[in-house]
Amino acid sequence: MILLQSQSRFLFHTLLNRIQNLDKSVELDHHWVEFDDVRYHIQVSIKNPHILLLSVSLPTPSSETIFIRGLPFGAIEAIKAAYGGLVQILDPPRDAFNLTLKINLSKLPANQEQKHDFLGKVASIREVVLGAPLRVILKHLAFRTVAPNVDPLVALVHRPKESFFVVPQADKVTVVYPMRFSDSIDIVLATSFLQEFVEARRTAGLNNTPHCSWSHTPPLELKGVSADALSANAGFVTFVIFPRHVEGQKLDRTVWSLSTFHAYVSYHVKCSEGFMHTRMRRRVESLIQALDRAKPDLEDAKKKTSRNRSFKRLSLKDSRGNSFS
Known part of the structure; x- marks a missing residue:
């Protein structure tokens, strides 16, 4: 990826x-x-x-x-x-x-x-x-504290009129993304991509990465949020960030990755769609080439059939019974 x-x-x-x-x-x-x-x-x-x-x-x-x-x-x-x-x-x-x-x-x-x-x-x-609000929250997480004057549930903008949500706590920060896509094909691809993305978290070598989950319904952290903000058609993705994920230079990478997660998913969805279109075009081209190679064989078969075909000579007679040669 x-x-x-x-x-x-x-x-x-x-x-x-x-x-x-x-x-x-x-x-x-x-x-x-x-x-x-x-x-x-x-x-x-x-x-x-x-x-x-x-x-x-x-x-x-x-x-x-x-x-x-x-x-x-x-x-x-x-x-x-x-x-x-x-x-x-x-x-x-x-x-x-x-x-x-x-x-x-x-x-x-x-x-x-x-x-x-x-x-x-x-x-x-x-x-x-x-990334400034997220940076403030994650900086306090590194010291296992909660930023002052911050609500228990913070909504941060990442797309026009769309937000993702942050739940700051002293020992962890939970980040929830309602995933929305306008194109029906993008919805199907994004749903499949996100499910595989969560499964990849369980592979060996990724044990230290933030915990990630996906669900069709809003998680409990979003209880009380308006229905318009939860109108996700590709499910909900949840990350749990611990202090070890924001130590030292990890902070910048974590802030950027979280603040652009939707763009990251959209990028890979479009790449997947483009890859499938390329494979479809190649498949069509291979079928056309196979048909082109079959055309000469069909013409030869027609010629052979015409040579082997026999015709009977018809004799035409007039009304008196006299035949025409």
């Missing part, structure tokens, strides 16, 4: 190309969407080529999700911790965006390795912002 990367490759290469051509007055104005839910806009004006504006539009939150000034809780603190004084948060953000960052490219570190690391962090802005 393929793991998704936290960095936006397009954003990273755009920033890197801009850094390498900082002395050139080139205007940039790019829009793009990733994971079908997060929209980006990067802009550099000719008048001030050293100033780059990066705007991010997050998925529309559901009614269960709480956004503070257009961002998940803990996002502002996470941005300051990740980028320090090299990034300025514009308030208010640009129109139709949840966040706008102002980056002075001339103030980046002179060391190439440090510069690349910083650009990689900027390219991971999705993880920093959307």
Whole structure:
């Protein structure tokens, strides 16, 4: 299985190309969407080529999700911790965006390795912002405590008007995903994929991974949640995260994997669908080739049949009985 990367490759290469051509007055104005839910806009004006504006539009939150000034809780603190004084948060953000960052490219570190690391962090802005609430909860789990001012059941946005749910406790954190897909084929493939995904957890060598389960009905942790939030057509996936899963450098990987789980499943569902279509096309092509090879044999058989066929000569007679030769 393929793991998704936290960095936006397009954003990273755009920033890197801009850094390498900082002395050139080139205007940039790019829009793009990733994971079908997060929209980006990067802009550099000719008048001030050293100033780059990066705007991010997050998925529309559901009614269960709480956004503070257009961002998940803990996002502002996470941005300051990740980028320090090299990034300025514009308030208010640009129109139709949840966040706008102002980056002075001339103030980046002179060391190439440090510069690349910083650009990689900027390219991971999705993880920093959307993963901020989960990071706060899992950081406290590492110390076996519960984050203050956090509800017993937390709804976090991961798709437009769709949420997954987190149950924070001192000794473990339970994460539940209602899995929804719009296409009927995707529903069937996702259901099969998730069942196999849970079964793979039982194989040797995966004993230290988080406990994972799948069910048709909502787990007990979601008791009291509205029916609209539980309208899942591909079942419910539950992960149980323990302190050992968030120790040290494991925290970043765990936050990213959990915050993009639905995108991870969607990616593999589309890959499976594409693989099956490829096999079907190859099968059709092989059948057509077999039919093409059979055509000459049929023509030869027709010729042989026509040669061996005998015809009787008919004698025609008129009304008086005289025959025509």
